[in-house]
Amino acid sequence: MLKRSLYILLLFTLSCIDPYKVEIPEGEQLLTVEGFITNEPGPHLIRLTRSDTYGSVFEGLIRPVTEAKVALRDSEGNVTFLSEEVERGSYFTPAGFQVQVGRSYILQIELQNGKTYSSLPEIANSVPQIDSLSYESVRTFTSDRLNDKVGTQIYAYFKDPSDQTNFYYWRSGPGDYVLVANPELYTLPPTHPTNPRGPAPKDCCDICFAKENSRIQSFAIAADESFNGLSQKIPVAYIQDDGLRFKRTYRTEILQMAVSREAYRFLRLVQQQINITGSVFDQPPANIRGNIIGLTDPDEVVLGYFIVASVSRMPLYIENSRLSESVTPRIIPDDCLTVPGTTLDPPSYWNPPRD
């Protein structure tokens, strides 16, 4: 919380932020490793890509690195191979693979060109259980006065163990929600030969289940330096109200993970960069160093971090009736099944508490 408040942007007077075109040097194509393995059953995903130019909208396309040999080695000497699946550059552990708390793991990579890479050893620490989750509406001002941002802040409650130093990393799992449509408001298309835009109520369907597919996944981190051994309530996720998600019930999962000190440092630099606002009090951009080194060429820079974590997972159902604020709901005047990716049946794990 302390750090968070310091990162809050501080701009004064008539300041303004706008996209700006600058000449950027052509980017290097550096190997990037992203992924984490946990003590939950697999498969776990490691993604290999190549970095590119950080320029304007159309510059720089991040490409997957395919046909690499990827393996995990633990401190007991066990080796697990990962296999590349349909999505190129994505390497999965076998379904039965689970991280053992107390062991350390190394990620080994051999590329098609013969170059080899290895991560530094990452130890799996145990994680305290999430005791409960809570949520509340938050309203934030935006530069458009009539359209304040509204969202739901999720808090995790847990007891930090006093006998160890803990580094926490929270992510939210994929979201599902009840998509509410209004098929009775359906109108004929404007091109209709006899009755353009004429009312033509449909009987079905007003309730579907939709999956979230936003690109940016938010995360939260904390170190127990300031709360070792104490019970905590920490904001771990924030989901913005887009007028659709919170119309009835929204389900997400909170993953509370314990990571290593070095992984925490990496995540802190990532968070610092994500929160940059260009203001007077921003720290200058830091070089985010990862934990992968080149074995063939020790001077080669490899980006990204291989994270080993243990997980405590808890689902959360956010009910519209318990939210104090919302934005103007979006109306879908059609059969909800016309929205891509929706189903009539809830996903198998859909199990909202009844009360």
Add this chain to the structure above:
Amino acid sequence: MRKYLLLLVLFSVCHLTAYSQQKTVIGRDIGQLKDIKIGGRLTDQITGEALVGATVTVRELNKTEVTNTNGSFNLVLDRAEYVLEIRYVGYETIIYPFVAVGDGRITLTMIQEDFDLDDVVVFGSDPEKNIRSTEMGAVSINMNTLKELPPFLGEVDIIRSIATLPGVSQAGEASSGLNVRGGGADQNLILFAGAPVYNPSHLFGLFTAFNPDMVNEFTLYKAIIPTKFGGRGSSILDITPRSGSLDRWGGDFMVGTVSGKASLNGPIIKNHLSAKVGFRGSYINWLLNSLNNPDLRSSNANFNDMNGILYGEINENHNVTYSFYRSYDDFALASDTTISWTNMSHTLRYQGKFGERTNVDVIGFYTEYDFSIFNKSGINNFDLQSGIQDLGLRLNFTYNLGERNKISFGADSKKITIRPGDLIPLPSDGESSVLPQSVQNEFGRESGVYAQHELEFGEKFGISYGLRYDFYQYFGPRTVREYAPNLPISNGTVIGERTYGDGELIQSYDGLGPRASFRYSFDSKTSIKGGYNRMYQFIHLISNTATIAPTDVWKLSDQFFKPQIVDQLSLGVYKNFKGNIFETSVEVYYKDIQNVIDYKDGARLLLQNNLETEIIPGQGKAYGAEFYVKKNLGRTTGWASYTYSRTFRRVITPFEEEIVNDGEWYPANFDKPHDLTLIGNYKLATNASFSATFSYSTGRPVSFPEAKFDFAGNSLAYFPNRNLQRLPDFHRLDISFNFKLKGKGLFYQGDWTFAIMNVYGRKNPYSIFFADQPGSPPQPYRLAILGVPLPTLSYSVKF
């Protein structure tokens, strides 16, 4: 022929003035012929305030004296008739003929000029001071001069005005720190009434934390710093407060767009004890709430400052001044976190004159800077408090060996206590879920002894040389870590700890700082000066922003943080044209800085007990050339300054993981090679003036990413190197129109100031940053602090 005619007219005018005034006879005639001592004092006719820094010229001898802090001057003359010419900026010049027959006193009052069209003098002091004095790189500005500059948000501003001088720059449009000749923001010692001020800003640098009405004048030393000052590497900014009138009560108030102020001054005991109090406060919240920036709309800001000055004159040779100063700021960020800071100082100063030759100056001071971050978000509420206290004493003796032969010597010492941070949990929803934390306090003592000798050989050649011995001690109680030798200092390389007791010496440093300068005058209008300077600095501002930010940490030197040592060589040529109407100078310098600090990537500074793990040692160098032209007199006055300068840093470390930019020199955050300022003031009529400031500089260095990569769905930027690219160039024009209401006698003078900042609305980028925000692709963004023209209006009255 015309010329002769003009001369003739001028001549007769002079004649007329000379004869129209009755000659006063000074002194009791006891037949004394030589060494007649005449003392004098200058005051404002209306307010009765002493006029400090006015020049008193004896025409016949071409000799000039400057009035001291209580407006007094002293002359030693032979028995004869003389004409005194007394000049002071913003006042009508006095011609005072008299006959000196014996020891005596002259008391003179001056009248403030109402924009007299033909005789505006910009800098009050001796018009040839820049040529004749051995002082170099020192600029004194009187507050009356400052009032002619375009105001910032309705008020003249000390720090902002200093930044218009050659060799001085600021990191950006809302930053309080000054960078003097390539030095960091912490390398400037800012003294208010002799007491150090750690954070001279209101609202994170939007305003200077000194009420200009409470200031008499300020001097910035940027090249050859007198030996009586030490402890900071780049410059000394010495601000003297204005004391109240010994004669009558008066005051003034001002109402501006964002702040207002009032002051009152007058005699408590007539001619012996005066008081002056001033208060300035903001009402900026309405402005914040009307802004479009979402975080500002939900923010609150307050600032105020107050001054109190008691001036007691025991007799004409002895006086005592007590000054109190306090500035306060709070800023509530997006409503649940409040940052606040307070500067507070008490100063007691005695100035005395013993006989004709000896002057004594004693200053005792206590200063406190407190800073707090207060969180009441409801979750993990806390209060983080930190602060610095200085308690010190300064003694200075000046002894005049002869007319142009002066020695000064003295000593100073101060105790510094730093409380780097105490985290105090506050009750949240029920029980507290934050642990109290406390960073170890630091204790240090900075002391110095010094001597300086100023000597002039005739009119042409003068030297000034001196030596300062700085001595620094760092005390316990403190627990200090020991790190494995030959490994980088980090949390992982700790091999032990050592605990020092209360008052136990942990580390000491000392050093000799020679200062020397010479002046050679080719004639009364041209001179050349040069000098060398060495400064030591035992306190470091640990900050990784480009400016003074609220989250910065001050750190005393210890075994890991060696004192910064700054060596500077400078050379300058000075020439005045057209009877001192134009003043020009060219100065060049080279500076070497040892033990500067740079930061590890993502350094964590707050609540950090072991700051040594977050920094990397480095060195710095800076060089530059400064060009300056000033027009002192006439309907149009102003100056142009251009600086070409470079400032570099280099990290020196044997450890590969700490190397920055391959161990090469790289530009410092505030390296701006070209810097141009044009300031002009034009008198439109007797009661109206127009002024404009234009500034241009190269954009400051920034880091652009060399690649983009993905993590957790976010596109991140890869920054392997620091400061290799630059922001676009900065330029801005500010104008102001000043209008004075006349009438209702001398006691009521209304002053309207209408100003527009950033006239053509340039969006000067404060920064360019790379962000991946929901709803748009990852791309560069520009932050402009002042993106539109900003008009302000203020009204002030003096009574």
